[in-house]
Amino acid sequence: MxxxxxxxxxxxxxxxxxxxxxxxxxxxxxxxxxxxxxxxxxxxxxxxxxxxxxxxxxxxxxxxxxxxxxxxxxxxxxxxxxxxxxxxxxxxxxxxxxxxxxxxxxxxxxxxxxxxxxxxxxxxxxxxxxxxxxxxxxxxxxxxxxxxxxxxxxxxxxxxxGASRLEELRTYPNVGEKNVRITANLEGSTAAKLRVSAASFNGESSHTADSAEFELNGSSIDVTYSLGEAARLWSEWTPELYRLRLELLDANGEAIDTTDSVLGLREFKSAGDKFEINGKRTFLRGKHDGLIFPLTGYAPTDVEEWVRILGISKTYGMNHYRFHTACPPEAAFAAADLLGIYMEPELPFWGTITEPGEENHNQAEQDYLIEEGYAILKAFANHPSCVMFSLGNELWGSRTKIDSILKGYKEFDSRPLYTQGSNNHQWVPELLEHDDFFCGVRFTRERLFRGSYAMCDAPQGHVQVAPPGTLTDYDQAISPARVQTGESEDGGKKQIQIQYGTGMKTVEAEGDGGDWVSPLPVVSHEIGQYATFPNFDEIEKYTGPLKAENFKIFRERLEEKGLGHLASAYFENSGKLAMECYKEELEAALRSRKLAGFQVLDLQDFSGQGTALVGALDAFMDSKGLITEEDWRSFCDNAVLLARFESYNLVGGDMFRAAVELSWFRAEAPGSVEVSWSLRSGEQVLGDGAITANVTASGDLFELGGIELALPNVESMQKAELALSLNGTDVYKNYELWIYPAETTADFGGVHVFEALNDEAKALLAQGGNVLLMPNISDLENSIEGTYAADFWCFPMFRSISESMDRKIPVGTHGLLVRNEHPALKDFPSESHTTYAWWNVVMNSRSVILDGTPSEWEPIVQTIDNFERNHKLGLLFECKTGGGNLLVCAVDAAAAGQTPDGRQFLSSVLNYVRSDAFAPSFEIELEQVEGMIR
Structure with missing residues (x-):
């Protein structure tokens, strides 16, 4: 024994x-x-x-x-x-x-x-x-x-x-037959029989299967054991497990060795454009994981800690983990078995697969990596949670060799689903013969199925560059009706520069991907990556061997710029913007019928690669206080209500129309459903009602009905909330909308507006006059481009990559810090953080660099810079200077004024300049102002 x-x-x-x-x-x-x-x-x-x-x-x-x-x-x-x-x-x-x-x-x-x-x-x-x-x-x-x-x-x-034992045990569950095939190598020669028994656990009730005995003959074991008609199935919804006991018996029927194995009776497979678990369609809501554990510096090996970690992810709606160039310890799979999490380990490789004779070919490394894959399969593939396997992250090189590795793994162990890698051949991907699913970010330069991209990988995604609404999905990109493609002059081969790891590389691309359509499930790779400003209160949490010296340096930099007092406000307001970006990113994925799932980067902060603070949770898997788990689940769960409407910015008197949909991936169909909806502005109900539908299936996006109502004519800008609730369930959704007066115009009458501080402007100031300076933003040198979305991943890393590729560097900002009680915004009521009401203003702006000015001079609208530059940035700011009052608004009025939200902002600013409230308290020399606004 x-x-x-x-x-x-x-x-x-x-x-x-x-x-x-x-x-x-x-x-x-x-x-x-x-x-x-x-x-x-x-x-x-x-x-x-x-x-x-x-x-x-x-x-x-x-x-x-x-x-x-x-x-x-x-x-x-x-x-x-x-x-x-x-x-x-x-x-x-x-x-x-x-x-x-x-x-x-x-x-x-x-x-x-x-x-x-x-x-x-x-x-x-x-x-x-x-x-x-x-x-x-x-x-x-x-x-x-x-x-x-x-x-x-x-x-x-x-x-x-003892004298006999089992080696290389494998279990092959068969859901249809409700049995399990068991194979193993028998070491030693004294065992005569194998006795198999199984008892369920981890369910609301238990089931014990009848034991069975099998005669042994030779060194190989291959038997099929029935679990009976009452057998329980394992899935994300019901992660019921069996303790499978294998006893080797001698000729007298005495046990000479016992092996226990956890079994999940399940079938996870690719089925058209979705994955199925036991014949039911599921949608992968995945978390990227790089094994970040700041208190130890290494991954835990106890099941209880992994249950805690994976359990946190599950409370945020996740049902899938993709391990980036990593494989977790056994305890992670055991915990995932208990919780119903679909696991995808990955070979520890991020590079190029070459053939013998090619430049930089390393056969020893390649042999080692291939063997690591077999070792992972031998060690962990019995776990029901181990359903997928990837060859690495963003691989390049020989597709033939990559496919041959896949072929070898599939012949060795057919249980997991395999992919050539995560986002292989990024700009020119294609499916390989032995792929079971595809994971990437685009099919061609323009066929994008992710909402955000680094500047060096432009074009960027709709969350970063498209006017805000909820109509975007990726169905056309994944399965285009028709795609126009061109050919390069040399027959399809061209040299392109791509992001390669944390650097760049020039590669030869064959064609442009064409209009091919994947017949396999498509998973979007590393979506999100919306960064927040650091929370310096977190420094004290690093009590283990890993210290947050980076956070300390970032704090010192901010303090050296005289902005240390804004650290908390930067963190909170950048974080709220990042959460709104994630909401749109994940909803766009759920609105896509052709998508099989996503792998978000990330639910938690990433401690390295420049320090990428991209999580709703910090590196310890603790909430950053930016969003509740309930609100996160309202756009990331197995049941999510969605409303499709053209714009968040509405005009009083217009018709508001929204299509209401339900993404439903629970175990059973919901049947008859009723969605209550309301549109409220403060205490005023602008409209409400109920939508009823009969949903007789599960595993899809279902159209429930529509909302249509005439918006009231409003005399002032109002924030409204569209609230949806699936009656009798925990499913709800809220959207913030803004309604603007139809008659609002950008009336410049009575306001002295200048594009530059010319002699006329200076003379007016010298007379104690009021001046509105709206520089031509294309001419502003000492400034940063306006962009709405949160910075992608982290500025230092992608600034460096862009520079090495000689491409435009990222804007690198984190949204706005708005002094929302300032009278300049009296007619443009705002939160302190960026909201969609600011989209057209910000996207048609630049922020002036105000470095070196006193900390008490606070812009009315300040842009939050990243922790590397820490510029003090003003989009809208005022001062006493040259004897008069100056308000600087670095916004393209002609462009912003094309939309109701832009007109409302301009109207509020102009009304302020005309009012007695325009009385700046901070005074600065005119020459210093001229030095900054140039």
Whole structure:
């Protein structure tokens, strides 16, 4: 029978920079499992990293761990395996004899010590090297994520077995037949029978299947075990599991070995443009994950912690995890089994797959990566949650070789669905023969199915550049009725520059993707990436080995610019804009009937790659206080109400029309539904009603009905809320709309307006007059372009990439900080953060750089800059200067005035200048103003 000797505890420790044999002495001790960094071993790291967290006790080299272990007499002669759950490159010595080396980053290291252990005291030495990897390791070893730690995490144990045991156990559930095929290799020759039994758990009630016995003949086991007609199915809705017990029996029927395995009876497959689980359509609401754990610097290996982490994601509507160039430990799959999360591990590779003879071909690395894939499948594919597998992130190179790797995996293990990689051949993707689904961001330059893109990957997405409304979906991009394409002069091949990792690369593109339509499910890759300003209160949370030195540097920069007092306001108001961007991004995905799912980047902040604070949650998976989980689920869940309307900005007296839809991916059809709706402005009900429909299916986007009402003629700008509620359920949706008076005009009468501070303007100021300066924004040098959406990912990283590609750098701002009580906005009531009422104003503006001016001079409308530049930016600001009053409005009035919202803003500004309220308190020299507005 199996038994285990737990080797956790205190080990002797020796650290060295270079790999060599056994050390002369062990100068320290350390607790294992753990890492040298977490244990604060080695020299303290004096670095202050800007682009990622700083590992306070970073150590790269060789770490030797030695421990004396006591082996009982009844175990010394048994089959003995040393099991190291998760580590780096290891070399093992037993009693001074070198046993071997293992180098998997993703799977356990197992050493056969059979016949080598002595009864009593044995000395076990393990060297761990976190240098010299066969591959860079992606996010498995990156300082941007879980760090390049050194040590051993998870189970460290000697496993003892009897005369027979099972190896390479696989379970193949069959939902239709309600049985499971079991295959394994039988080690040893004393077993005569296999007894199989199963009992369900993790459900509201339990089910026990009848046990069965199978005669054994030879070293291979291949049997089919029935779970019975009452068998329970595993899915995201009902993650019911079975404890499958496999007992090897001798000729007398006595058990000589027992193996337990968790089984989920499920079938996850591609079916047209969607995925199906047990014959029911599902929509993947995925979270990108890079194994970021700031309190430890490494991924947890206990199920309880992963249940907590995955459970948080589930409360935010997620049902899927894609691990970026990483594979989590076993506990993550076990937790996902319990919660009903669809998992997609990925090879630790982000680069180019080449053929022998090609430039920079590295056959050793390629062989290693392929073997890592087999190791992942052997270790984790029995888990019902392990339903997908990817070859890497944004791969380039030989499609033939990539497909051959896919083919090998599918022949080895047909259970997961496979993809060539996440966003491979980004600008010119195509399906490969052995793909089961496609994951990317575009099919051609213009066929986009994501809402946001980096500036270097322009054209950008609709969330960034299109007027705000809720009509956008990706159906035409995914399955075009007709696409016009051109050919390059050299027969379809052309050189293009692309983002490559965190840099750039010139590649040869064949054609432009044409108008091909994927016959497989399409998943949108890394959607979102809307950044917020840092929350400096978070610094104190970094109590582990990883320190937020980057946050401290960002805070110092802000304070040096005299803007430190605005840090909290920057964080809160940039964050509210980012959440609104995510809302539109995710709703557009749910409005797309041809899309199979998305992988959002990210629900949580990303600690590296320049520091990308793109989450509704911080790096600890704690809420940032920007949105409630209920409101997030209102646009990211298995049931979401959607309203399609042309614009958030409306005119009094016009007709408002909205089509109401229901994205429904729950286990059963909702049947007869009623949606209550109302449009309110404050306490006033502008319209309400109910829409009824009969929805007899699940797994689709359903049209329920429409809303149509005449908007009242209003005398002032009003904010309204369109509220939808699916009666009898937890499903609701709210949209903020704005209604403008029909007669509002941008009346410049009685206002002295100038494009520049010319002699006439100066003379007027000298007489104590009031001047409105509206510079020609195309001529403003000392300024930043206006853009509505939150910065993509993080400014430093994509600024660098754009510069290396000689492309336009990102705008890099985070929306507005609005002094909404200022009388200049009396007729344009606003929140303190950016809302869609500001879209046309901002997109037709530039913000003047006001660096070096006193902190008490606060713009009426200030643009929030990123943490690298920290410019003080004014879109609308005022001062006393030159003897008079000056209001600067860096907006293109002609362009903004084409829309009701733009006219309302201009009207409010002009009314203010004409009023007695125009009396700036801050005074500044005219020459200084001229120096900034040039």
């Amino acid at each position: 199996q038994s285990k000797l737990n080797l956790s505890g205190t080990w002797q420790l020796s650290l060295g920079e270079e790999r060599k044999g056994l050390p002369q002495a062990f100068e320290d001790t350390m607790e294992l499992p753990g890492t040298t960094s977490h244990a604060r071993k080695g020299r303290r790291n004096e670095e202050q990293l800007i682009g990622s967290l700083t590992d306070e006790y970073k150590f790269e080299g060789s770490a030797w761990f030695r421990k004396e272990i006591e082996v009982p007499a009844d175990s010394a002669e048994r089959v003995a395996l040393l099991h190291l759950e998760r580590t780096r490159i290891t070399t093992v010595w037993l009693n001074g004899e070198e046993i071997g080396t293992r180098n998997s980053l993703n799977a356990p290291h197992v050493y056969d010590l059979t016949g080598k252990l002595a009864t009593g005291t044995n000395t076990l030495t393990i060297r761990v090297d976190n240098v010299g990897y066969p591959t860079k390791g992606g996010h498995m070893t990156s300082p941007d994520t879980q760090t390049n730690w050194n040590g051993i995490t998870g189970a460290i144990e000697l496993q003892f077995y």
